[in-house]
Amino acid sequence: MIPLVLSDEVAAARxxxxxxxxxxxTIITHxxxxxxxxxxxxxxxxxxxxxxxxxxxxxxxAGRLRVGLPDADLEHLARAQDVRxxxxxxxxxxxxxxxxxxxxxAATMIAARLAGIEVFATGxxxxxxxxxxxxxDVSADLHELAQTPVTVVAAGAKAILDLPRTLEVLETLxxxxxxxxxxxxxxxxxxxxxxxxxxxxxxxxxxxxAHRTRAALGIPGGQLVANPIPAADExxxxxxAPIIAxxxxxxxxAGIAGKQVTPFLLSRIFESTxxxxxxxxxxxxxxxxxxxxxxxxxxxxx
Numbered sequence: 001m002i003p004l005v006l007s008d009e010v011a012a013a014r015x016x017x018x019x020x021x022x023x024x025x026t027i028i029t030h031x032x033x034x035x036x037x038x039x040x041x042x043x044x045x046x047x048x049x050x051x052x053x054x055x056x057x058x059x060x061x062a063g064r065l066r067v068g069l070p071d072a073d074l075e076h077l078a079r080a081q082d083v084r085x086x087x088x089x090x091x092x093x094x095x096x097x098x099x100x101x102x103x104x105x106a107a108t109m110i111a112a113r114l115a116g117i118e119v120f121a122t123g124x125x126x127x128x129x130x131x132x133x134x135x136x137d138v139s140a141d142l143h144e145l146a147q148t149p150v151t152v153v154a155a156g157a158k159a160i161l162d163l164p165r166t167l168e169v170l171e172t173l174x175x176x177x178x179x180x181x182x183x184x185x186x187x188x189x190x191x192x193x194x195x196x197x198x199x200x201x202x203x204x205x206x207x208x209x210a211h212r213t214r215a216a217l218g219i220p221g222g223q224l225v226a227n228p229i230p231a232a233d234e235x236x237x238x239x240x241a242p243i244i245a246x247x248x249x250x251x252x253x254a255g256i257a258g259k260q261v262t263p264f265l266l267s268r269i270f271e272s273t274x275x276x277x278x279x280x281x282x283x284x285x286x287x288x289x290x291x292x293x294x295x296x297x298x299x300x301x302x
Contacts, residue, residue: 007068019296025102038078051293063098106144121292127166146173186228208298233283
């Protein structure tokens, strides 16, 4: 039996058929420094509640898959050191060992499906890493989107990735990639990537309808809703390009690989932008949470 534990707030929302939005926890443990991580987690949950939905932050704590975390647990996770970063490959092992870990996009989608939650807000998804033709470093997030029926709201894929190849893989896997408010696929900290998004829908009601229609057609998997960072908060792609290139070069020189690549690159970019990348990251996560709450409300029973 899966050790799934719903918080009181999430359990009450489930019973009342209220809209719920899933949230990952690696953004707390691996994506931001203390205390900004806790402040952001609280802010994101507050925005979802203000939008009429209930937040459900996912994490594995002492061998239990937690769906929704009380504030004390959020703070504990935000302060914790050496927390496992869990994806599809190691989620079950962590649970079986009674361990503690933070959920990535893929693991959060799995948890959301188990809990009957259809919408998930995050910062940016993983994808095809630069140099993947040599390393085969491709995030499990892409395959999860192809098989798990959850609509994921993100500011595109992380800009440190190979965005053209990421879009190609998503197309091959049959994932609907829907830009909001523009025809261009956003690039996380930047609104523009130079790549045309495969689809565009500007209103949450139609995004929710597309989610329902996909399920009715029997098509597996979910949707990626690519929601650009607000214009006032973005870092233009031409400013970021040389910074990302320098961070990539340092990672290669240091032999950084696997799950350590993304945290290393984000840390280098944070330093090179004097913290501006973290401010942008927070702004886009909050923006995504706001849209996810609207979609969840349209998916909830009338």
